[in-house]
Amino acid sequence: MPNDTQKISVKTTDFKVVGTTPDRPDGIDKVTGRAKFGADAYAPGMLHAAIYRSPHAHAKIVKIDMSRAGALKGVKAVVTRADFATGLAGENWNILENIMASDTALYDGHAICAVAATSALIARDAIKLIDVEYEMLPHVTDVDKSMASDAPVIRAGTADKSVPAGLGENVVRYHESGHGDIDAGFAAADLVIEDTFKTEATHQGYIEPHACLATLDTDGKGEVWCCTQGHFNVQKVCAALVGTETSQIRVTASEIGGGFGGKTVVFIEPVALALSRKANRPVKLVMSRSEVFRASGPTASASMDIKIGMMKDGRMTAASAVYRMQGGAFPGAPMEFTSMCGFAPYNLENVHQIGFDVMTNRPKQAAYRAPGSPMAAFAVESVVDELCNELGLDPIEVRLMNASHEGTKASYGPTFQRIGLVQTLEAAKAHPHFTAPLAENTGRGISCGFWFNHGGETSVTMALSEDGTVALSVGTPDIGGSRASMGQMAAEELGIPYEDVRVTIADTATLGYNEISHGSRVTYASGLATIEAARDTLKKLCKRAAAKWGIDEDAVAWVDGCAVPSGANAGDFDPLPIGKITRSMGRTGGPIVGHYEATPEGAGVSFATHIVDAQVDPETGKTAITRYTVVQDAGKAIHPTYVEGQFQGGAAQGIGWALNEEYIYGTDGRLQNTIFLDYRIPVASDLPMIDTVIVEVPNPGHPYGVRGVGETSICPPLAAVANAVSGAVGVRMTQLPMTPPHILSELGKKARAKKGGANG
Amino acid sequence: MQYHTPDSFEDAVAIANAATGTTRFLAGGTDVLVQLRADIVTPDDLIDIKHIAGTHDITHNADGSWTIGVAVTGAEMSEHPTLKNDWPGLVEAMDLVGSTQIQGRATLVGNLCNGSPAADSVPAMIAINASIDITNATDTGTATRQVAAADIHTGPGKTSLTKGDVISAVNIPAVQPNSGDAYLRFIPRTEMDIAVVGVAVNLTLEGDTITAAKVVLGAVAPSYVTVTDAANALIGSTLDEAALDALATAASAACNPIDDKRGTIEFRTQVSGVLAKRAAVIAYARAKGANT
Ligand SMILES: Cc1cc2nc3c(=O)[nH]c(=O)nc-3n(C[C@H](O)[C@H](O)[C@H](O)COP(=O)(O)OP(=O)(O)OC[C@H]3O[C@@H](n4cnc5c(N)ncnc54)[C@H](O)[C@@H]3O)c2cc1C
Numbered sequence A: 001m002p003n004d005t006q007k008i009s010v011k012t013t014d015f016k017v018v019g020t021t022p023d024r025p026d027g028i029d030k031v032t033g034r035a036k037f038g039a040d041a042y043a044p045g046m047l048h049a050a051i052y053r054s055p056h057a058h059a060k061i062v063k064i065d066m067s068r069a070g071a072l073k074g075v076k077a078v079v080t081r082a083d084f085a086t087g088l089a090g091e092n093w094n095i096l097e098n099i100m101a102s103d104t105a106l107y108d109g110h111a112i113c114a115v116a117a118t119s120a121l122i123a124r125d126a127i128k129l130i131d132v133e134y135e136m137l138p139h140v141t142d143v144d145k146s147m148a149s150d151a152p153v154i155r156a157g158t159a160d161k162s163v164p165a166g167l168g169e170n171v172v173r174y175h176e177s178g179h180g181d182i183d184a185g186f187a188a189a190d191l192v193i194e195d196t197f198k199t200e201a202t203h204q205g206y207i208e209p210h211a212c213l214a215t216l217d218t219d220g221k222g223e224v225w226c227c228t229q230g231h232f233n234v235q236k237v238c239a240a241l242v243g244t245e246t247s248q249i250r251v252t253a254s255e256i257g258g259g260f261g262g263k264t265v266v267f268i269e270p271v272a273l274a275l276s277r278k279a280n281r282p283v284k285l286v287m288s289r290s291e292v293f294r295a296s297g298p299t300a301s302a303s304m305d306i307k308i309g310m311m312k313d314g315r316m317t318a319a320s321a322v323y324r325m326q327g328g329a330f331p332g333a334p335m336e337f338t339s340m341c342g343f344a345p346y347n348l349e350n351v352h353q354i355g356f357d358v359m360t361n362r363p364k365q366a367a368y369r370a371p372g373s374p375m376a377a378f379a380v381e382s383v384v385d386e387l388c389n390e391l392g393l394d395p396i397e398v399r400l401m402n403a404s405h406e407g408t409k410a411s412y413g414p415t416f417q418r419i420g421l422v423q424t425l426e427a428a429k430a431h432p433h434f435t436a437p438l439a440e441n442t443g444r445g446i447s448c449g450f451w452f453n454h455g456g457e458t459s460v461t462m463a464l465s466e467d468g469t470v471a472l473s474v475g476t477p478d479i480g481g482s483r484a485s486m487g488q489m490a491a492e493e494l495g496i497p498y499e500d501v502r503v504t505i506a507d508t509a510t511l512g513y514n515e516i517s518h519g520s521r522v523t524y525a526s527g528l529a530t531i532e533a534a535r536d537t538l539k540k541l542c543k544r545a546a547a548k549w550g551i552d553e554d555a556v557a558w559v560d561g562c563a564v565p566s567g568a569n570a571g572d573f574d575p576l577p578i579g580k581i582t583r584s585m586g587r588t589g590g591p592i593v594g595h596y597e598a599t600p601e602g603a604g605v606s607f608a609t610h611i612v613d614a615q616v617d618p619e620t621g622k623t624a625i626t627r628y629t630v631v632q633d634a635g636k637a638i639h640p641t642y643v644e645g646q647f648q649g650g651a652a653q654g655i656g657w658a659l660n661e662e663y664i665y666g667t668d669g670r671l672q673n674t675i676f677l678d679y680r681i682p683v684a685s686d687l688p689m690i691d692t693v694i695v696e697v698p699n700p701g702h703p704y705g706v707r708g709v710g711e712t713s714i715c716p717p718l719a720a721v722a723n724a725v726s727g728a729v730g731v732r733m734t735q736l737p738m739t740p741p742h743i744l745s746e747l748g749k750k751a752r753a754k755k756g757g758a759n760g
Numbered sequence B: 001m002q003y004h005t006p007d008s009f010e011d012a013v014a015i016a017n018a019a020t021g022t023t024r025f026l027a028g029g030t031d032v033l034v035q036l037r038a039d040i041v042t043p044d045d046l047i048d049i050k051h052i053a054g055t056h057d058i059t060h061n062a063d064g065s066w067t068i069g070v071a072v073t074g075a076e077m078s079e080h081p082t083l084k085n086d087w088p089g090l091v092e093a094m095d096l097v098g099s100t101q102i103q104g105r106a107t108l109v110g111n112l113c114n115g116s117p118a119a120d121s122v123p124a125m126i127a128i129n130a131s132i133d134i135t136n137a138t139d140t141g142t143a144t145r146q147v148a149a150a151d152i153h154t155g156p157g158k159t160s161l162t163k164g165d166v167i168s169a170v171n172i173p174a175v176q177p178n179s180g181d182a183y184l185r186f187i188p189r190t191e192m193d194i195a196v197v198g199v200a201v202n203l204t205l206e207g208d209t210i211t212a213a214k215v216v217l218g219a220v221a222p223s224y225v226t227v228t229d230a231a232n233a234l235i236g237s238t239l240d241e242a243a244l245d246a247l248a249t250a251a252s253a254a255c256n257p258i259d260d261k262r263g264t265i266e267f268r269t270q271v272s273g274v275l276a277k278r279a280a281v282i283a284y285a286r287a288k289g290a291n292t
Helices: A027-032 A067-071 A090-099 A120-128 A143-147 A182-188 A231-242 A269-279 A289-295 A335-342 A373-391 A395-402 A421-430 A482-494 A522-549 A578-583 A640-659 A717-729 A740-759 B009-018 B032-037 B074-079 B088-095 B108-113 B121-127 B228-234 B241-253 B265-287
Strands: A047-053 A059-065 A075-079 A111-117 A131-136 A171-179 A191-199 A211-216 A222-226 A249-253 A283-286 A301-310 A316-326 A351-358 A442-451 A458-464 A470-474 A501-505 A556-559 A562-565 A593-598 A606-616 A623-633 A690-695 B002-004 B023-026 B045-048 B058-060 B066-068 B131-138 B141-148 B153-155 B166-172 B179-186 B197-206 B209-218
Touching (some): A067 A075, A067 A120, A231 A249, A373 A640, A421 A623, A442 A717, A458 A522, A470 A482, A470 A522, A522 A562, A623 A640, A623 A717, A640 A717, B088 B265, B121 B209, B197 B265, B209 B241, B209 B265
Parallel strands (some): B002 B045
Antiparallel strands (some): A075 A111, A211 A222, A458 A470, A606 A623, B058 B066, B131 B141, B179 B197, B197 B209
16 A cells, blocks of 8 residues: 655644544434434335345355245345346456355355345245255365365456466465565574464454445436445445446445444445335345354455564564465455565565465455454564564564664565654553563463555545534544544634534535545545645635735634734734634625545554453463553544544454454354354453553654554454463464363363373 | 233143144243344244233242242342342352343243253252242143253253143252352353353252262253262362362263364363362352352
8 A cells, every 4th residue: 555655744733622532423322322323214115125145155056936035925026146237347246246146156145136025024034935946066165275276166267367377276366575585584593483373264243234225216316325434435336236327326324333344345235226126115125143244244364374583682584474365255365465564563674475365165355454464463473472482582672673663664665654663662661561460370462563554535525604613524434433533623723613513424426436434544534635625715714804804815824713914014903713704705705615635645554562461261271361551653643532442442353353253164164153142252341441552653644643543453462362372371372263172272282292291 | 923911820821732833931032032033933922921920029938948930030039138148059140141131131941941051040950959830731720740940951952841831930949058059151251152161069068078969060961961970079078179170070071062163072071170170169168158
């Protein structure tokens, strides 16, 4: 991802609103239950849809018979792949194939057809009346097995040109990067450690299932209400998949009950549209929890080889990695990000990494907070930890000695600009947690983590009301309190109270294209656009004041919410507050509206260092996280408690990933744990208070120095927890999740080895 | 689906006997309604027993025994001022079920009749020799028979109840002097999970020596296992290291578990021994008067 700094001046001090912690504008609605989420929309005459899904991991679809379902009283429409656009290519084809199979069921849960009926119960019953004839095919769900030459082939010919000859058909993309001479580097090392690591696929675990209400008329005009991280993307994809023009579909984003990357993609909206077009009625479609697990986008699973060389004093001499990532039955496992992030924290002369994108009979992976990076950090930071143990070195000192800083040639190519890794390590070292005594059976783990952050297409409008208050329209769904941050940045620029700004997530007909709320881009990019739109607005306000005073526009400045004459010859006028200018704007030139459209490319990369204490019950293998500290560079925390929320959320999800969350497949290739009872995300009582330290090393690419914070926070926890657990049990844990049975079995192996050693 | 609200067990029995399709009783509904929503079981007749007089009562009888109504919730048991003094293990087992919301609804009888081999309150009921009143029709009207709690569950999803059987009360014996019970379960998290192993222990002492013991395992076999060898390992001992080790060995040996998404055979076998020891230590301390 690009990291070019635009030449802009960065303000880092003397803020009035930025850095304070006002209430979020959606707070009252959310705590009173008034907020409208994806499933909260109703329309007169609305139908309810349900999707028939494959019970098989891999099977040819011989015949779909919907006659019994279609004849059920109350069923108004049925659709199959034949009801969607034809002739699609590239990612649009992948998306359509994923949300409605053509001729082969590619994973357990793959959608095959759908119905719309007058009630949700009738729709559910109609699904049971659908007869699909299958021809079973062999399946594979494990990444290493899928790379083997004798693996069942998911879809021959999918590989792109990057894949070297001689690899299996399921390897569909390849990445290689690095610099220097790793062989020389390893030869020079005092100690080289090489190990293999595995992580299972996890789910973002958002509490709100995917839901939408859609209407599509026969004239091609459509409306969609849905929970999504990117309604402009929903608009584009839906239009392509149902075969209409993008502008004919208007999409409104609902409040969102979590996404974490999993709602950057489209699953159900085109299905609801296609059903609506056939039934000529609005159609509501809400996934069940088990549909979410089986057929939305979990993260990739990984198999990784890491090799690092180190001198006795802790200096790293070389590092190499191979990352094999499984992303389901379609290309897209984020192996290039995994490859690029793994060694990013380290200033390495010799570094090399390879990534494989591997298809299996699993659902198409989707983004999950810093996609690909947490797995890389788990593997790399485990080996760094092991090197520190073997050489008797302090884990923070070693990381400081090797840390990337401004001017470092990154492991993935570019040269880092101003970054804050060293500052996070120094803050971790100074934190009382790092030196606190450890209880019995407890280990302490340290890990760094890295994420690029992103800019992307952004469009913002700021309309002033007659009374001087402000309607700010942004196009990036609020997934972490961003409406508050936008309001703060607007208020800061305009010099007005935060309460005078109302921030709306505008629909797709209201603004120019806005990229999805992903890549930790919202506070950075929509924030930058908000500041620029405010500055555009101020220019227009100053112009009105200049006209009123009969002086030059350049002789008017904006101070504390008022136009004031500025400069020696500006004249002597009383400050003109915003409300006075807007009151007469109809007569002085019409509405005052500021706006900004751009693709900002100065998203500053971000680093974090986490410290965690894990206590393991040696008799049951159960881990308790007893203390956790997140230290992360935010660039500038616009709303510090929401920044802390992001830090804590990433840590909480990372703890779940490390300890108990996993996709469990049976030998039949079917997902075994499709409800929250058996897909074990941490509950509140599983977590300690997660302490946070906000480091602020300004990003030179944002007017206030903001860096994205939403994703970096999930990069270190897998490794930090694994290092802590490994320390507590005295065994290097190389596979996630570290469930109690897994840990107890490792402890048993260790005890048997010790006994064997003592006897022999 | 027919929803019924009988106000006597006689009516409940009559409705149940007249029903021809799938029948469920609605106590707290924390199993029944979940299964209904998840499209696992859609009853043809749903018989709500909560309107029957007395079903919400916890009664301490003159002989020291207890009668617990079939609609009494986990929360009501935990909040009862004296029940947990007599039977802390039973109350803590039921208290482990679900969350605060579930506690406001879930019942002992529902936990038992849902048929799971991993229900938390069931090992605790069996360990303290609880019995169940079952009401059904006879030639002359209705009659109630008493069956040991241990004899209700027969296998995954299965009970010994037959058509028309309605459980009308849970009987808990009077606590003996110098006795203590305890229940522990293993889950990978701290709450909101199903037992991977559950162990209930009930002990009576004379001085420091154990004179009577019962050890019951849950979630490690198709049904609950009363481990006589484990009880024998304790009886006559003062819960010394050797007795605890023998207890653990016996508990592990009694396991006949499966490998599944919730735990492995190896893990369940090993951890049932660990939990048996820990539960015995708590029960012993309680028998000695500790308020734990
Ligand atoms: C979120 C959640 C968490 C849970 N956690 C746990 C847990 O930690 N441990 C655990 O053991 N369980 C757990 N459960 C399962 C459930 O809560 C318990 O099994 C509970 O005790 C069931 O009681 P109930 O009163 O809700 O039963 P209901 O759902 O009302 O009934 C369950 C069964 O009992 C039968 N039944 C009820 N009353 C009678 C009667 N009088 N005569 C004959 N049959 C009868 C019904 O026909 C039905 O088959 C959990 C459930 C949920 C939803």
